[in-house]
Amino acid sequence: MTDRTEGHGGTAVAGAAAQDGGGEPMVRVEDLSRTYGTGAAAVHALRGVTFTVPRGELVALKGRSGSGKTTLLNLVGGLDTPDGGSVAVDGLELAALGEKGLLELRRERIGFIFQSFGLIPILSAAENVGVPMRLRKEDPRAREERVELLLGLVGLADHARQRPGELSGGQQQRVAIARALANRPALIIADEPTGQLDAETGHAVMELLRAVVRSEGVTALVATHDAAMLDLADRVLELNDGRIVEHV
Template identity: 80%
Template sequence: MTESSSEHAGTAVMEPGHGPMVRVSGLRRSFGSGPSAVHALRGVSFDIPRGELVALKGRSGSGKTTLLNLVGGLDEPDGGSITVDGTELAGLGEKGLLELRRDRIGFIFQSFGLIPILSAAENVGVPLRLRKAEPRAREERVALMLALVGLADHAAQRPGELSGGQQQRVAIARALANRPALLIADEPTGQLDAETGLAVMELLRAVVRSEGVTALVATHDAQLLQLADRVLELRDGEIVEG
């Protein structure tokens, strides 16, 4: 579509590096049908500017994970639109979504999601192997990421030999390995004690700044919410600015 035709159609065409990192408009998602249907999201709309760490809060079952899965291309909405780094997710197809998740989105989960038989360094290197990165470049990036999260001396240790906080640091390093434009974290401190959770959240904020990443982080911890640039609250399937 040419610039003139897009203007004529009344729609803005974003390209990577321009506009908000995330644009969500009129997003709807329900589970089930009929009277028993659960309406998790009811016309949710918001933008996330580039370089911000935005926290998403809401009661358990409020739809936070559903929203993160939709923004991350892990699920499809019933209606509305999602644009990530200039790319509208609708119509990408499974191959396009896979490439988007691999190349431009990093994920951090509450359960860490590390591979038990791999060392910390090998876990961090998984996304780079999937992209078929050159071995030397991969090793250098893995070493840099482990140093960034303070685990340079633990590269050879497996997840079972690390504390919960250390495992989540490895997960953060892995999520950043491919230089994603967007980082999505679902309750990243949910399995950690308060002190360790705060340290991990402060680390996450620091690496977001140093790597120039935009982050959307779901958390229920009021102390952690204070570290965000902005807070969005999910209430009754709708977004309320914090």
């Protein structure tokens, strides 16, 4: 398994995770609730959601639009704050971290993959993959070596100098997967990563993500409508009207 604390410089989040996370599931969600708005206009996005994601597994989250999938991913990723309940990632209670701690957690321990790819248009594929390491001020030589390794891992070694506009949708998502792995995260959070891809390309991307979970020793929580993705998952959670209604 990849040593995901390597190069983190003994940061508080990385150190605490290494000390406290060994016996914990990668993600622990307990009685989580989130409501937007008030009164008659209130939207109850999540209602008492509880589940765990074991380390090293790919867990798929399915449900119709509006079922609460994106809200749940945002809460697990520390991008939003729940109204009730708790979230722990890699042994760390998110509510105890504060803004600085959450920023560090997202930068050091979580890799995000989005439906819209989220690549920087003026940067090459290699430069996009290297952005998280630049933000962390990683040694340039180590950064370049890591970028080369990751582009090879996702099958884009020959496209390092191309910009996103010169790549297909599937290739852009592969770059996004490589970028998500740049800082050796403990957890990958992916929100509809095949949503803009045709069925064949989407299946190839999901098979790649499945292989990456195995080869990099990471955990993944993936929201998807893609039936092929559900087949590749270790476990499937179904959300309906803000509640977990099925564990498969």
